[in-house]
Amino acid sequence: MKYAILSDLHSHYKNTKKVLNHIQQVAPNTEIIGLGDLFECKIGKKKAKMVRHAKLKDAAIIDDKFMSLLTFPSIIGNQEERIALVTGDQRFLQYKNALEIEHATLIHGHQIEWDKTFNPTFPHIETPLLFFGHSHEAAIYNNGKRQPVPYNIPLSVGHKRYQINVGPVVENKEWCLYDSQEMTVTFMQAQ
Numbered sequence: 568m569k570y571a572i573l574s575d576l577h578s579h580y581k582n583t584k585k586v587l588n589h590i591q592q593v594a595p596n597t598e599i600i601g602l603g604d605l606f607e608c609k610i611g612k613k614k615a616k617m618v619r620h621a622k623l624k625d626a627a628i629i630d631d632k633f634m635s636l637l638t639f640p641s642i643i644g645n646q647e648e649r650i651a652l653v654t655g656d657q658r659f660l661q662y663k664n665a666l667e668i669e670h671a672t673l674i675h676g677h678q679i680e681w682d683k684t685f686n687p688t689f690p691h692i693e694t695p696l697l698f699f700g701h702s703h704e705a706a707i708y709n710n711g712k713r714q715p716v717p718y719n720i721p722l723s724v725g726h727k728r729y730q731i732n733v734g735p736v737v738e739n740k741e742w743c744l745y746d747s748q749e750m751t752v753t754f755m756q757a758q
């Protein structure tokens with residue numbers, strides 16, 4: 568089965584549309600899954616500690632045009648958690664913390680421990696592959712060791728342990744194609 572995995576949309580209509588079009592073009596009939604931060608919370612981390620019962624329009628960037636693109640399942644990101652916190656709107660908590668697909672675990676990445684230089688310490692998981700986002704930087708690690716990101720070339724992952732940061736939709740229009748039959752991962756970028 569083929570999966571198109573995308574993360575960190577941050578309510579960006581144009582780039583999300585471009586990524587979805589690119590997926591449609593190069594990998595039609597692919598199962599699309601989001602890794603969270605679908606929406607942009609307008610209230611910062613610090614301020615959010617003090618804010619409750621905010622109006623949705625004051626707390627998040629959400630419009631019908633962008634909503635109409637969200638036809639695929641997603642897990643939860645820190646933006647959804649914060650929007651739910653400051654507005655009390657439970658709809659933003661409808662997403663799971665993690666999802667397991669064939670040989671792969673999907674998380675947003677805010678559950679990962681990041682040091683000051685944004686080096687992640689990965690949690691122990693059952694599957695060989697871990698897909699995540701959050702830091703807005705595509706990356707691939709084999710057993711925790713970082714390697715250069717190959718774009719547009721299917722990387723054969725076999726059943727080795729790889730941790731894959733799919734990169735952000737919002738700045739870079741990036742996404743990953745995962746083929747669970749061939750066991751390949753391809754980093755993609757829409758133009």
Ligand SMILES: [Mn+2]
Binds near residue numbers: 604644702703
């Ligand atoms: Mn994000």
